[in-house]
Every structure is written in C-alpha cells, then in structure tokens.
Amino acid sequence: MASLLARIARFAFRRRRLVVALWLLAATVAIACMAVFGGASKINQTFTVPGSQSQQALDRMKQAFPASSGTNAQIVFTLPAGQSVTTAAAERSITSVLAAAAKAPEVAQVLSPSQTGAVSPQRTAAIAEVEYQVSGASLSTSTLDALKSAVQSAPHGNLQVQVGGPAFNNGAANPGAEDLVGVLVAVIVLAITFGSLVAAGLPLLSALFGVVVAVAAVLSLTGAVDISSTALTLSLMIGLAVGIDYALFIVTRHRSQLARGMAAQEAAATAAGTAGSAVLFAGLTVVIAMAGLSVVGIPFLTVMGLCAAGAVFIAVAVALTLLPAFLGFAGTRLTPKPGSRTARREAAITDTAAASGPVNGAERWTRIAIRRPLATVLIVVAALAGLAWPAHSMSLGLPDNATAPSGSSQRAAYQEVTADFGPGFNGPLLVLADTSHSSAPAAAAQQIAGSLRALPDVAAVTAPRLSADGKAALIQLVPKSAPSDQATKDLVTGIRDQAGALEHGTGATIAVTGTTAVGIDVSSKLGSAIVPFAIVVVGLSLVLLLLVFRSLVVPVKAALGFLLSVGASFGVVVALFQQGHLAKLIGVDATGPVTSFLPIILMAVLFGLAMDYEVFLVSRMREDYVHHGSPIGAVHAGARTAGRVVTAAALIMFSVFASFVTSDNMILKQLACALAVGVLIDAFAVRMTLVPAVLALTGRAAWWLPRWMDRALPNLDIEGTSLEQDRATQSADPHGTHQEPAGASTR
Template sequence: MATLLYRLGRASFRHRKLVIALWLAVLAAVIAAMSLFGGVGKLNDDFSIPGSESQQALDTMGREFPGTAGTSAQLVFTAPAGQKVTDPRYAAVIDQTLAGAAKAPQVVKVTAPAKAGTVSADRRVAVAQVSYSVVKDDLDSTSLDKLDATAAPARAAGLDVDLGGAALGGGGAQPGAQDLIGVGVAVIVLAITFGSLLAAGMPLLTALVGVVAGVAGVLSLTGVAAISSTALTLALMIGLAVGIDYALFILTRHRSQLAQGDEPEHAAGLATGTAGGAVVFAGLTVIIAMAGLSVVGIPFLTVMGLAAALAVFAAVAVALTLLPAILGFAGRRLAPKPGSRADLREQAVVAGPKNGKAVNAGEKWVRLATAKPWLTVLAVLAALGALAWPAKSLTLALPDNGSAPAHTSQRAAYDTIDKAFGPGFNGPLIVLADTSGAANPQQAAGTIAKDLGALPAVAAVAPPSLNDASNYAIVQVVPKSAPDSKATQDLVTTIRDKEAAIAKETGASIRVTGKTAVSIDVSAQLSSALVPFGAVVVGLSLLLLLVVFRSIVVPVKAALGFLLSIAATFGAAVTVFQNGHSQSLVGADGATPIASFLPVVVMAVLFGLAMDYEVFLVSRIHETYHHTRSPLNAIHTGARHSARVVTAAALIMISVFAAFVHSESMILKQIAFALALGVLIDAFIVRMTLVPAVLALTRHAAWWLPGWLAKRLPDLDIEGDRLTHNPQPAGPATAPAEAHR
C-alpha cells in the first residue's frame, strides 16, 4: 500500500494543475447538486423508529384523527402575583389572543384552557393548546413568530405569555459562528507547530475543501433522505477536525523530508506513502465505525453515521491528492529555513538525544511515563476509573424543552407548566385504543380511561375522544413524573403490560404513543444496541491493529485503552449533564439525561480517532524496534518523532469539538463535550501515557506474533518501511522554476 500511495502522491505533485482542476470540478458539481436537489431548508429533525409500537400508533392516529397528525404548540398565560387568569379583564384578552391564534398560519385548532382542563388550581396559570396541520419540520419559518405575535394584547394587559410545546422542541442545531472559533484555535496550533504561516495555512485550506465537498454532498441528499441538522453539524465537526489532522500528518512528514535535503517531489511522494498510509487506515476506521451505526437499525442514526462517513471520506481523498498537488506549487519554500527554530528542531529529532537527555517535551513526558511503568499504569487506571464511576447511573433520553437554554420561551413555558401542574403535564402519554372489536366503543374507551386513571403513577386522565367511525379512541394520560424519568418509563411498560387484561375486559386493544413514548422507545432500542455495537467496534479494532502491527499485545492494549477512554468520557458526561455538576463550564441550565444516541455516536467517532493516534504513535515505535530490537529506546525514539504531531492533532480536534459545546442544542452540546473530552483523555492519558508504560512493561513480548499467524496475515507496510529503506527512484528532475512555484 505504501508504494501505491507513494506513486499517487508523486503523480498528484507532478500533475498538480490537473488535480486542482478536478477538485474544483467536484466542488462545483456537489454545490450544484445541493442547490438543485437539497439544501438546509429540507433538513428533518424527526427522531423516531419506524416499526416501533409508538411510531405505528402515531401513523394510525395521523390517518384516523387528522387533527392530531401535525405538531402542536402551547400558549402559557401567567397572571401577576396575587391575581388570577380567570379575572374578567384577563379572561377577555386571553379569548382575544386565542381568536387570533386560530387564524395564525397553518393552525387547524386552538383548545382553550377551560376546555382542555389546563387552568392551575390557584387560577394563576392557564395553558392553551394549538394544533398545526403539518409536522414540525414542515412549519413555515414565520408561523411560530406569527403565533407568538397574537399574544400582544395579553402581554399589554400585564400577563406573561410564553410559547412552548413540541413545535419548538428538538435538539438539532445548524452550523454557526462556533465553527470559526475551532478554526481560529487550529490556526494558532498549526502556526506554533510549523513555525510558518504558509505551512499552517495548507491543512486549513485542504480541510475546508474536504468540508465543503462533504457537507454539500450531505445537503444534496436532503431531498431524498431525512437528514437532521444534528447529522449535518456532526459531519461538519468531524470533517473539519480530521481534515486538518490528516493534512497535518502528511505535511509534517513532508517538511521533515525537505529538512533532510530531499527533493520536493520525492518528499511529497514519501510523505504520502508513509504518513498517508496511516491516514488511510485512520480514515477507514472512522468510516467503518460511523457507517456501522446502520446496524443499530434506527434510520436517523444510520443517516447520521453515513453523513459523517462521507465527510471523512472527503477528508482522506483531499489529503492524499489535493495536498500533494498544493505541495507542488510550494516547492522548497516549505522547507524550514536554515538556523530557524523549526530547522533546529528537525535536526535535533534526527540527531537524537545528547548525553542521554530527551530532545523535546514529548520524549521527556514518555521517558517520565516509562521510568516506573507499573506506577504509571496504576495511576492512569485509578484516575480513569474514578472518572468513569458515575457512568454506572447513565440514563438515556431525547432532550426536550426542559433542557433548552433558560432564556428561551420554550424553557420558560416548560418550567411554568412543571410548577403549576406537575412534571407529567410536560410529557403526557397518548393511549390509542382500537375499539373496532368492542361491543360498545364509547363504553370501552371510558373503561380504559378509568382503568388507567387508577394506576398509582398517573396524575390525570383526560376524557377519551373517539374518531368519526368510532373504531379508534384517544386517551391522554398524564404521569406524576417527568417525561425523562425512570418512573415514566416504568409507567409506559405498566400500561403496555395491561393490554391483555384490557382486551379481555373491553374487547379493545391499546398502544402507547406520543412524544414521550417515542423518546422512551428510541432510548430503549439504543440502550439494547450499545453492548453489541461496542463489541463490534472493539472486535474491529483488534482485527485491524493485528494486521497493521502484526502483534498480539498491541491490539489488546489498544482495545482496552479505548474502553477506558469511553468509560471515562461517559462518566464525565453523566457528572456534568445528568448530575448537574460544573454546568456553567458548558453553558447548561439544570440536570438533563444523556441524549439517547450519544453513546453509540461517541463510541464510533472516538474509536476512529483513538486508532488514529495509536497508529501514528506506535508505528514510529514499531519502525524503530524493527531495526534496533531495543524496546525502551524504540519507545523514546517513537515519542521523539511523533509526540509533537500527535499533540498538535489532538489539540486541533479538541478545539474544533469544544467550539460546539456552547451550542444552544442540548444534543449537540453533549456530543461536542463528550468528543472534546474523549480526545483529550485518549490522546494524552491513554495513548501518550498508558501506551508507552504498557509497552515498557511488556518489552519484546509487545511485538510477538505466532509464526503460523504471521504467515497468514497480509503485510500492509503501513509505516512505509519498504519506501524508507528501499527508496523509489526520484524520476525526472523537476525544473527549478516549476519546483518553486
């Protein structure tokens, strides 16, 4: 593979004008496709599981109760302290507001508080229900604003009016200014790493090309697939982070070769053949892991994984072709200037330590970690174990309006309803009864409502509503507990378990649905898929690293390190979001469950990134050991060559992910926090501390492989050993003027 990539790098260098023209054509094509077939306006933030009980019931409700097919909103009226919404002057302006709301765009029905039974016991709060003709993603951009404007008379009269409900829910968020923050930090890290603005700009340029290609490709599919704004932003985050990192790895090797006197074309080919091999492996692991989300069987998660995989594929393709082409235009200008800090650093790395002292900070750190490896291993295990401990109480749910930022209208509405009516009123359950088999449908529906109302965990049950054909009835059940609580999950299970008894008593069958039930079903399926998916990811890492490093210890150590990183990341997420500690650091307001799909998404992404750092760090160690057979010296030498670039890559990843932590989307906030912290833990604590200590403990055994297995495994030569020790002919010399363009 190294030889093939070497030739690809040299060909891209030599035919740089053609390569750049082809990439410009690709960008033009995907942007045109996005404009013609997709776009941001067609994003869909519906998180559901087709085929689940709750979704099947929703589909039936859409057919049998047309008024319930669309989304809904709430107008929450609050009277000043000591006064009541039922006072004549307030009642009049509420009626005026509701009359205006009924005429608002796309509204099909407005249910007054008195009819809905949503006036608080102290008469200070009243909630009106507003039903729309379309689902949330089909609402016009101005519909909610115009609904909110109808409350002007009520606000002028002194009432507080908050707009809430499912129409304002959802955790999606589109890219914004936070993207630029991550890019800004990346510029600083790259400038410090290379000591050259020209060199620092190249990874950013190529990464942006990859991001545009990947994101435009994703957006071009919104016309034929349900793609959420969270999927788009995840693709942007990952595409930008890996795009910069992959270019960084190749460019670092290219400059190192130039510093040693290589011709630019040969240096570009060698960098693509060596570091490019690790890029291919790292990118492939991320792509496989993200595409592997499709095995969970949830469409929105499948789309999310494939969107991220497409962005990573674009990043790999750009790094292997466009970057060598751009290197061709830079020529020798990328070589560190003689006597500069970058040049002295490169020469010191090549020369090795003097008087047994470490050359750079990376080597110093690894020498410290390997001085007493047992102590290092125990310290890391204790620290990560303590961080991971809270993960045992991990609770999954889809974030709702209760996790929205405190300054938003939907959060104010949610909190007001919680305080005035109880937590369950923010997440009522809908029981759909099929009464076609009942002798008396009306009586059967009434019996079902009475039986459900007798359950200890139920706060209230609304009178049943039958459709025109009287073959279906809707019963709204209000739990005593919050929508995302364990008690509400148990209530859903209890109601479903009563189906047989209700059918025997009334002749009607029931199904539980509604937004809360859909969230519970999504969380349950994702929870059940977490262990199998984790087994697939860990098994894949074992297999891939076995082939790459031809060792038993290295893959096992890498897989266990990955599990430690994941456990510690989940524990920290539970501590901050679920338990509510140090929330000011992430801009959260109040404790909230972990987003249902965060564990599998974070596992998939961190798996690829963990293998990324594993390959770049351990490949240098393996290469040195292969030629010196000195385990400890190989560890120190590998750190001397690769610790700086791994550090820079990790810092860029962390900055890109961390820039999204203060997003107003709770889903995106949690994913960004977990990825930023996960990279921090995996890169610096696991890969650059634990891994060298374990290799120091196992010494020669770390590179042992049974002979029978060695004969059967392919030799991929990821490190480019054949290239560096059997260099390819440089080919026809490049003209000086051309080489320095």
C-alpha cells in the same frame, strides 16, 4: 499500499493544476446540487424508531385523528396570584391570542383551555394547545418562530403568555460564529507546530475545502432523505477536525523529509506513502465505525453515521490527493530555513537515534512515563476508572424544554406549567384505543379511561375522543412525573405490560404514543444497542490493529485503552449534565438525562480518533523497532518523531469540538463536550502515557506474533518499507522520473 499512495502523490504533485481543477469541479457540482435539490431549510430533527409501538400508533393516528397525529405546541397563560384566567376580560384576551395562533403556518387546529381542561386549581394559569399534522421533526425553526410572533403580537392584556411544548423539543443545532473559535485555536497550534504560516495554512486550507464539499453534499440530499441538523453539524465538526489532523500528519512528514535534503516531489511522495498510509487506515476506521451505526436499525442514527462517514471519507481523499497538489505549489518554500527552530528540531531528531537525551516535550514526558512503567499503568487506570465511576448511574433520554436555553420562551413555559399544573403536563402521553371490534366503542373507551385513572403516577386523564368512524378513541394521560423522569418511563412500561387487563371486557386494544413515549422508545432501543455495538467496535479495533502492527499485545492494549477513554468520557458527561457538577462552567443551568444516542455516537467517533493516535504514534515506534530492534529505543523514537504532532493534532481536535460546547442546543452541547473530553483523555492519558508504559513493560513481547499468523496476515506496509525498494529501483533506472539525493532516508 505505501507505493500506491506515493504514486498518487507524485501524480498530484506533477499535475497539480489538473488535480485542483478537478476538486474545484467537484465542489461546484456539490454546491449546485445543494441549490437545486436541497438546502438548509429542509433540515429537520427526526428521532423515531420505526416498528416501535409508539411509532405504529402515530401512523394509525394519521388516519383516525389527522389533526392530532403530529406534534403540538403549548400556549401558557398566567396571571399574578389573586387574579383569574376565567374572567371575561381574560377570556377575550385568550381568544384573541388563539385566533392569531390559528393563522400561523402549518397549524392544524387550536384547542382552547376549556377544550383541554387545563386550568390550574387557583385559576391563575391555563394551557391551550396548538396541534400540527406533522411531526416536530418536520417543523422548521421559521415555522415555530412564526407561532411565537403571532402569539406575542396579538393583544393579550395583562396576561403573561409563553409558547413552548413538545414542538420545541430538540431545537435545531445551527452552527454559529462562536464555532470559529476552534478554527482560530487550530491556526495558532499549527503556527506554533510548524513555525511557518505557509505550512500552517495548508492543513487548514485543505480541511476547509473538504468540509465545504462534504456539507454541500449532505445538504443536497435533504430533498430526498430526512437529515437532522445534528447530523449536519456532526459532519461539519468531524470533517473539520479530522481534515486538519490528517493534513497535519502528512505536512509534518513532508517537511521532515525536506529538512533532510529530499527533493520536494519525493518528499511529498514519501509523506503520502508513510503518514498517508496511516491517514488512510485511520480514516477508514472512522468511516467503518460511523457507517456501522446503521446496524442499530434506527434511521436518524443511520443517516447521522453515514453523513459523518462521508465527511471523513472526503477528508481522507483531500489529504491524499489535493494536499500533495498544494505541496506542489508550495515547492521548496516549506523547507525549514537553516538555523530555524524547526530545522534544529529536525536535526536533533535525526542525530539522536540512540536517544541520548530528550529533544522535545513529548519525548521528555514519555521518559517520565516509562521510568516506572508499572506504576504509570496503575495510576492511569485508577484515574480513568475514577472518572468513569459516575457512568454507572447514566440515564438516557432526549433533552426536553427543561434544559432549553435560560430565558427562552419554551423554558419559561415549561417552568410555568411545572409550577401551576405539575411536571407531567409538559409531556402528556397519548393512549390510542382501537375500538373497531367493540360492540359499544364509546363505552369501551370510557372504561379504558377509567382504568387508566386508577394507575399510580397518573395526574389526569382526559375524556376519550372518538374518531369520525367510531373505530378509534384517543385518550390523553398526564403523568405526575416529568417527561424525562424514570417514573414516567415506568408508567409507559406499566401501561403496556397491563394492556390486557386494561382492555378486559371492552373488545378494544390500546397503544401508548406521543412525543414522550416516542422519546422513551428511542432511548430504550439505543440503550439496548450500546453493549453489542461496543463489542463490534472493540472487535473491529483488534482485527484492524492486528493487521497493521502484526502484534498481539498492541491491539489488546489499544482496545482496552479505548474502553478506558470511553468510560471516562461517559463519566464526565454524566457528572456534568446529569448530576450537575461544575455544569455552570459550560453554560448548563439545568440537569437532565444524557442524550440517548450520545453513547453510540461517542463510541463510533472516539474509536476512529483513538485509532488515529494509536496508528500515528505506534507506527513510528514500530518503524524504529523494525529498523533497530530496540523496544525501549523504539518507544523513545516514536515519542520523539510523532509525539509532538499527535499532541498538536489532539489540541486541534479538542479545540474544534470544544468550540461547539457553547451551542444552545443541548444535544450538540453534550455531544461536543463528550468528544472534546474523550479526545483529551485518549490522546494524553492513554496514547501518550499508558501506551508507552505498556510497551516498555512488555518489551520485545509487544511486537511478537506467532509465525503461522504472520504468514497468514497480509502485509499492509504502513512503515513504507516498499518505498525504499522503489527508490532503489528508480536510482538504478537512468530513465526514472527522479533520482534520490545521497543520504536521503525514509526515517
């Protein structure tokens, strides 16, 4: 592998203009396809579970009740205490508003408060419904904004009017200018790390190029595939973060070789063969983990995983081909100047193979961690277990308007409805009765509605609406509890469990659906997939790391460290977003459930990133151990050579993710926060602290592998041993393309 990547890098270095031209052509094609076949206007939020009872019922409703088969918005009218929405003047204002709403784009029908029966007991509030024939996933932000504008511009007298409802749930996650904060922090970290603006600019330039290609490719698919804005933003976030990190590792190794006197072309080849091998392996783990989301069997999660996997794949390809071309244009300008801080640091790293003293902060920290390795292990495990503790009470769901941005119309509407009608009116359930086999469909529907009213936690049940052919009836049921409450989930489960009793003697069958029921089914499906997916991810990490490090201890330690990182991240997210501890520090003023697909997404992404840091750090330790045979010296050498760049990479990754925490979209806010916390914990608590302590504690046993297994496993050569053999061959060949300068080393 190392030799192949080195040859690719040499070609890209020599034929740099051709390589850049090919990548520019790829970007042009992707942008052209985006313009012709897709675009941001076709992005939506598709959260459904095909085959679930709620989705099957929605599919049947498209035939029986086309106007009610999509999502709906609510128009909430309120007056101060002592005034009534049923007066003639108030009703005229309501009629005016509803007439304007009916003319808004994509509206199927508008139901007045008299039709919905939603007038508060004090007559100070009323709810009208705006029904769409399409799901909320297919409604664009502009469509919903048009409804708001139409309602607010219509004459409404002294009525307070707010627009909200299920159609506004899960609003689009649109990247904003504030997200560039992460890029600015990355520039600062890179400048400090390299001590050179040219060197700092290369990782950023290559990462941005890869992101442009990836985002354009994703947008070009929106004409044929439902892609959520969350999937697009996740691809942007992951692609940018790993693109910078992968380029950082390669450029760091390249400059290290330049500082030791190696020619620029061979330095680029060596960097691609060593650090590039780690990049390829680490990137493939992320790709496999993200693509593995497709096994869950939920389309929106599959699309999300494949989009992110594509972004990471492009980032790897850019790092291994386009970046060496950039290094070719930079030439010897990346060589640290004699006497500079970077040159002194590289000289110190080279001259202190015996580890007589720490040469940087990373090695200094590692020495502290391995001074009392057992105590370090116990402290880190206990601390992470404490952070993970809140995760035991994690509740999954899809964020609703209760956690919408403060001051937004949908948040105000949610609060008004809760205050005047009860929380259940924010997420009514739909019960579809199939009366095709009933002798008296209307009577059967009435009997079912009466049985539903008798259930606990039911606030109201509307009169059944019969379909045009009389073969189906639609009943709206309002719970007493909020859409995200456990009581509402229990009610849905109870109705489904008691379906036989509710249908008794009617000849009809029932199914529970609606936005709230769909969200419950999504959360249930994803919740049941967490443990199997975790087993697959952990098993994959064991196999991959066994192949790379040819050790039994290293894979087990890495997998257990990954579980600690994930558990701690879960705990922090629950404490912040569900329990509300210190939530205002990140702009959260209302608690709610953890986004149902966050645990699986977090496990997939964090697994890849954890393997990144594991590979980059431990591969340098193994490289030193292979050459010198000292377990403790290898830990020191790994921290000395790779610890600083791992620290920089983690800070960059953290800053990129953290910049998205400012988003108003609760799904993106939770996901960004979880990833930022996960990276911080995994890089510094696990990889930079726990890993050195475990390796110091186990000594030579950490690198032991049974002989039969050593013979059976393929040699991936991630340390770049084959490069030394290639250079020896080239030095002996008078017609070789390059002769290595004396004293050059791969280390």
